[in-house]
Amino acid sequence: MSKIDITLGIDIGGTNTVFGFIDKTGNIVAEESIPTHSSEEAEMLFGRLHIKIEEMLKGLPENYNFVGIGVGAPNANYYKGTVEQPPNLNWGVVNIVEILKKYFDVPAAITNDANAAAIGEMKFGAAKGMKDFIVITLGTGLGSGIVADGDLIYGADGFAGEVGHVNVFIDGRQCGCGKKGCLETYASASGIRRTVFELLCNSIAPSSLRDLSFNQMTSKSIYEAAIKGDEIALKAFDYTGKILGLKLADSVAHTSPEAIILFGGLANAGDLITVPVKRYMEENLLPIFKNKVKIMLSGLPQGNTAILGASALIWNELDKIKKR
Amino acid sequence: MSKIDITLGIDIGGTNTVFGFIDKTGNIVAEESIPTHSSEEAEMLFGRLHIKIEEMLKGLPENYNFVGIGVGAPNANYYKGTVEQPPNLNWGVVNIVEILKKYFDVPAAITNDANAAAIGEMKFGAAKGMKDFIVITLGTGLGSGIVADGDLIYGADGFAGEVGHVNVFIDGRQCGCGKKGCLETYASASGIRRTVFELLCNSIAPSSLRDLSFNQMTSKSIYEAAIKGDEIALKAFDYTGKILGLKLADSVAHTSPEAIILFGGLANAGDLITVPVKRYMEENLLPIFKNKVKIMLSGLPQGNTAILGASALIWNELDKIKKR
Numbered sequence: 349m350s351k352i353d354i355t356l357g358i359d360i361g362g363t364n365t366v367f368g369f370i371d372k373t374g375n376i377v378a379e380e381s382i383p384t385h386s387s388e389e390a391e392m393l394f395g396r397l398h399i400k401i402e403e404m405l406k407g408l409p410e411n412y413n414f415v416g417i418g419v420g421a422p423n424a425n426y427y428k429g430t431v432e433q434p435p436n437l438n439w440g441v442v443n444i445v446e447i448l449k450k451y452f453d454v455p456a457a458i459t460n461d462a463n464a465a466a467i468g469e470m471k472f473g474a475a476k477g478m479k480d481f482i483v484i485t486l487g488t489g490l491g492s493g494i495v496a497d498g499d500l501i502y503g504a505d506g507f508a509g510e511v512g513h514v515n516v517f518i519d520g521r522q523c524g525c526g527k528k529g530c531l532e533t534y535a536s537a538s539g540i541r542r543t544v545f546e547l548l549c550n551s552i553a554p555s556s557l558r559d560l561s562f563n564q565m566t567s568k569s570i571y572e573a574a575i576k577g578d579e580i581a582l583k584a585f586d587y588t589g590k591i592l593g594l595k596l597a598d599s600v601a602h603t604s605p606e607a608i609i610l611f612g613g614l615a616n617a618g619d620l621i622t623v624p625v626k627r628y629m630e631e632n633l634l635p636i637f638k639n640k641v642k643i644m645l646s647g648l649p650q651g652n653t654a655i656l657g658a659s660a661l662i663w664n665e666l667d668k669i670k671k672r
Numbered sequence: 673m674s675k676i677d678i679t680l681g682i683d684i685g686g687t688n689t690v691f692g693f694i695d696k697t698g699n700i701v702a703e704e705s706i707p708t709h710s711s712e713e714a715e716m717l718f719g720r721l722h723i724k725i726e727e728m729l730k731g732l733p734e735n736y737n738f739v740g741i742g743v744g745a746p747n748a749n750y751y752k753g754t755v756e757q758p759p760n761l762n763w764g765v766v767n768i769v770e771i772l773k774k775y776f777d778v779p780a781a782i783t784n785d786a787n788a789a790a791i792g793e794m795k796f797g798a799a800k801g802m803k804d805f806i807v808i809t810l811g812t813g814l815g816s817g818i819v820a821d822g823d824l825i826y827g828a829d830g831f832a833g834e835v836g837h838v839n840v841f842i843d844g845r846q847c848g849c850g851k852k853g854c855l856e857t858y859a860s861a862s863g864i865r866r867t868v869f870e871l872l873c874n875s876i877a878p879s880s881l882r883d884l885s886f887n888q889m890t891s892k893s894i895y896e897a898a899i900k901g902d903e904i905a906l907k908a909f910d911y912t913g914k915i916l917g918l919k920l921a922d923s924v925a926h927t928s929p930e931a932i933i934l935f936g937g938l939a940n941a942g943d944l945i946t947v948p949v950k951r952y953m954e955e956n957l958l959p960i961f962k963n964k965v966k967i968m969l970s971g972l973p974q975g976n977t978a979i980l981g982a983s984a985l986i987w988n989e990l991d992k993i994k995k996r
Contacts, residue, residue, distance in 0.1 A: 515956060640829060
């Protein structure tokens with residue numbers, strides 16, 4: 349019986365840690381989730397994970413061959429194997445790759461969620477066959493993974509790809525990072541909500557969004573208003589696309605990608621976001637880049653994107669080892 | 673007698689074409705220059721170059737071994753070997769690498785001036801031993817070469833690294849590229865002159881620069897006024913550094929370089945430009961990038977930088993061939 353290689357993808361979130369075994373074509377062979385318990389130390393989480401993973405492995409048919417572990421986590425440093433001061437976890441600096449080595453005798457690698465998403469798109473999603481592309485994750489914030497010539501750009505310190513914190517306006521909106529005017533304060537689920545509040549202030553147009561408090565409003569409520577034709581909601585999507593398109597033109601000037609792939613909650617709005625992003629990006633491109641760069645939606649199946657990305661990370665590392 | 677490998681570096685400018693033989697350590701063995709004759713076809717220039725180069729080769733001691741040709745030229749496409757619609761030459765689209773193959777039986781490669789400068793810094797200059805850095809050329813315009821993990825980023829089409837055309841202000845200064853608010857309209861020899869004129873308009877401070885017309889004023893005259901303490905000139909350098917620092921913080925967010933190297937005319941102003949660039953860049957960096965990124969001046973010898981860069985390009989290609 350021929351063996352089928354599988355890797356383990358682990359996605360560490362503030363609330364839950366999801367993990368699953370995935371084969372080389374992106375099929376999820378088994379998948380589970382445990383609570384992260386954010387106040388616990390990292391060692392405790394990995395102790396609990398180890399027990400669950402060994403159980404899962406025992407339950408798998410014998411022809412599966414476990415060959416590597418990929419991890420997606422906030423503030424992950426690819427070079428060091430560490431997670432450093434993650435915003436929602438009480439961990440400090442902890443070397444995840446070394447902890448994994450104590451339990452499992454296979455190669456392991458770690459990177460942040462947006463970088464994992466980028467490798468996921470390259471291996472299993474919309475960027476198959478591409479060597480130069482950018483993935484933009486539009487969640488509560490804006491994350492990015494930049495691939496050039498088939499490799500993720502990690503930079504000198506392992507932290508490259510923070511397009512969410514490029515400057516849009518000097519002294520613009522206050523950002524959680526401590527700066528002002530960052531892209532993610534405009535282009536993200538929280539950014540579009542801020543834009544709605546600016547529009548509700550500046551305009552007198554009636555809108556169903558006038559019935560929601562800041563804390564009640566989500567990007568989903570803005571989307572639902574927009575598809576019903578709500579003027580404020582439609583303007584908010586257009587403005588979000590305008591700012592994102594303008595700044596993606598700057599990203600194109602840096603790395604000249606074949607495509608930019610939008611991923612995550614706000615990307616689910618489809619044309620409402622991709623159409624203005626494309627239009628305003630084109631308006632701001634240097635002539636040599638015009639009509640070349642595709643704006644695409646994620647090609648990963650909904651729901652399992654995070655573990656597919658984490659698994660793709662280690663598949664990619666295993667490919668590199670083979671090439672040497 | 674052991675052989676010493678040398679490559680030919682060619683820099684094609686609108687007025688002159690400079691070329692020279694350079695060894696692996698960056699020593700220039702021989703160097704010459706001929707007029708480009710911008711109205712001629714490219715074939716004519718390379719016909720004339722061929723004769724000169726064969727003469728030079730005959731004059732060299734026998735222990736030199738000619739192994740490759742690197743070319744720096746405007747609007748060069750590394751992937752295709754072409755120069756496409758160069759602004760100051762009457763060439764259209766022409767395949768330089770194929771023309772060179774007719775005359776010489778060695779590998780050849782071409783890229784634009786700023787990319788050649790970046791590889792030059794990596795091989796022979798300030799970026800020796802670095803794998804992640806950005807070179808910014810501050811001439812009439814602003815060019816850039818971005819190196820990630822030891823390789824220049826060329827992008828999907830070969831034209832990556834156009835940081836001079838990222839947006840600073842929506843509806844800002846008109847740029848030669850057709851857009852508005854591009855970085856090079858603020859941070860370049862022509863950009864600082866525009867800034868001086870804005871300051872002369874908005875302020876009533878006396879300044880020796882009030883005696884120069886727009887066409888008379890150069891970045892050198894602004895520099896000379898600044899070192900004499902001229903308030904307008906000093907403010908112009910500070911503002912240029914502010915805008916460049918702000919936008920370099922965005923570049924750091926993309927590729928997280930170890931250093932940013934300033935190159936070309938305006939970089940000769942030294943501290944007058946590097947001090948404000950560093951200060952404003954730091955102010956605008958995401959906390960994880962603070963106090964990590966060096967602002968440096970070019971480490972290439974003055975005068976021969978262009979042919980050193982072109983030669984470094986082909987040395988780098990030859991290294992890649994060896995690694996395969």
